[in-house]
Amino acid sequence: MMIEQEGETVEAAVEAALQKLGLPKEKVKIEIVAEPRKGVFGLGARPALVRATVAEVGKEKEPAQAETPKAAQAETPKAAAGKEEEFVIGFLDRVLEGICLKSKFKASAVDDKTTRIEITCSDSALLIGKKGKNLEALQYLVTIISNKAGVDRLRFVLDAEGYRGRRKESLTTLAKKVAEDVRKTGRPVSLEPMNSFERRIVHMFLENDQEVMTESTGRGEDRRVVIKPKHK
Amino acid sequence: MKTLVEYIVKCIVDKKDEVEVKSVEGDKSIVLEIKVAQEDMGKVIGKEGRTIKAIRTLLGAAATKIGKKVMVELLQ
Secondary structure, rough: EEEEEOOOOOOHHHHHHHHOOOHHHHHHEEEEOOOEOOEEEEEOOEEEEEEEEEOOOOOHHHHHHHHHHHHHHHHHHHHHHHHHHOOOHHHHHHHHHHHHHOOEEEEEEOOOOEEEEEEEEOOOHHOOHHHHHHHHHHHHHHHHHHHHHHHOOOEEEEEEEOOOHHHHHHHHHHHHHHHHHHHHHHHOOEOOOOOOOHHHHHHHOOOOOOOEEEEEEEOHHOEEEEEEEOOO | OOOHHHHHHHHHHHOOHHOOEEEEEEEEEEEEEEOOOOOHHHHHHHHHHHHHHHHHHHHHHHHOOOOOOEEEEEEE
């Protein structure tokens, strides 16, 4: 049995391949098919590709047979993912070119269903926009077109210059501060409207808090997180 | 600008052949009029207008790059 796996780096690809197979490194033969390459303006960029072959020493036929359909299953969504990824990057490339932004893209698998696309471009401030609104708009369109074109429900998360990470940091800082206020005053505080990803960060962060709880209220664009004291 | 909006809209709709974009360009502003098949209207607008809003946001970004204002209209 053999599978091929892509990843941001060779190490990441090997790790992912081992995880897919559910086998330790010793039982698998790893071949590096392609080293990762950055490419120019998103052209020619490619992830690392490794081929993992399971060493079948003295194995009975039964598990081997059991593994075959699994391998077929594992490969079909992966092929679809590759195609979709290409499609999404093609879309991004054309749209950003239309905005006169020279960009490079780097895709990496976060998990089975999520691919992160890191965009490096000549004007990151414009790409991200005020409060991330340009990046969100692009993200939204990517979700629509990938769902439309896709076989499987894959998610693409766009990022530029570590924006998502920075945003997560500032949201947790805010949540910490507001939770402290709520604890002191005992009054609920509503945060400004945020999208689902951002609300999730706040909910998760305060999930195990002893004294405060979180809740989302409002509809659509106006949906926001309310931090309030827990009632005993 | 015209090619950009045309490309984005064509990615969203089913009837790509029926997408028409007219661009009226002034000194400081550009008006882009989009026409799509009746059954594709909902797709271009999106749930609570989110799709058309995203298109407007991106076109707005493109417009600042060339120092103009842009208006995106979806015609019935």
